[in-house]
Amino acid sequence: MRYEAPDRIEKAVDLLASAAGEARVLAGGTDLIVQMKSEIVEPDLVIDVKRIAEMRGVVEEGGAFRIGAAVSGAELKEHPRLRKVWPGVIEAANLIGSTQVQGRATLGGNLCNASPAADSVPALIAAGAKVIIAGPAGRRELAVEDVVLGPRKTALAKGEIVVAFVLPKRVPLAADAYLRFIPRTEMDIAVVGCGVDLTLDPAGKIIAARMGLGAVAARPLLVGEAGAAIIGSSLDEPALARLEAAARAACRPIDDKRGTKEFRVQIAGVLARRVVHIAYERAKASAKVST
């Protein structure tokens, strides 16, 4: 195996695009190195992207955030503005693994590992995040919900690397939240994960809503019907019932050791109700803190 640690994205793209055998991008390594040890992947070339400055920083530009794909969960948690403006994205990222794993694990790795149960992905989908992709043909943008195609499959072409995530500029009275179900309190893989992002009008009526669901289908989903179900409401019971039904209707789960299909469908509705209340309270409270 060959190891390269380029300091420019163009060099990393060249290496990845021209690799003859199997080549892998190494960010935090908490998935890749485990897969290498268990011989699920046996790369001929590993390209460590952590020396590329553009992939390692968090930049606030005109109210939008640009998060390098190789920023660790611990670094995200320590960023005071990100935690305040995107609490749902940060709580989702920080649910991944232990303190030790947080010291390494990245949003770029969590997305490109392409697990249907990745915790940060439904939150990023709800947030309306886009990724900036660098490749042999230049750069392009893609919505987060369009990156993962199925287990271990992404929309990235040969030579393409996710460089950064862009979280849009916040409007007033808006907030996000993420909840997942696991059978214990810490350190497990989501049975269901649900992220939501809401925007309110001054009267407390929801004027925009996006929901992402994880671990209920072959890939993390943007559930447009769930968002639509609560727009115009202030989370009255009929709206919540519509939300719950839309979340459940979107599920195409499998049975596995973590939960049955029926259980996952049931929990998706429960989490949708719970998480939307958290985001709603945060959005109301956001009027008091400047974002």
Place this chain on the structure above:
Amino acid sequence: MSKIHLTTTVNGDAVEALVEADETLLDVLRNQLALTGAKEGCGSGDCGACSVTLDGRLVCSCLVLAVETQGRRVETVEGMAKGGVLHPLQQKFLELSALQCGICTPGFLVAARALLEKNPDPTETEVRYWLAGNLCRCTGYDKIVRAVMDAAAEMRGA
């Protein structure tokens, strides 16, 4: 495939080693640098017995390639005692018998030190969450948590 010449800093000392590209930091620490404090429990980032800090950040050394540490700063349990004097955490672990077989102990010590550097006055809940990635199959954790809380109090007073 030829080996890679690694130059890094471990516990403040400049060290050099010839490593394979796919060798982990844990293996290089243990097999080449004779630093056997970090233990291999699971080898997959679940147990925390191999905890070290890398540029001040707590990580599992079994999930770091040694070559990634080129020019970086690694701290292991061997760097905790200074001039033959145990770190307050080490002293408290002894006083309170916060260990039985000892395999997990270096990982707990390194992880607890990383916590107290960030947060000198953690609550018990914060200690338990921070150490959730360090598994102990003997003690049941209570003595470990108490030792960390007591060491923190002592260090604040010092």
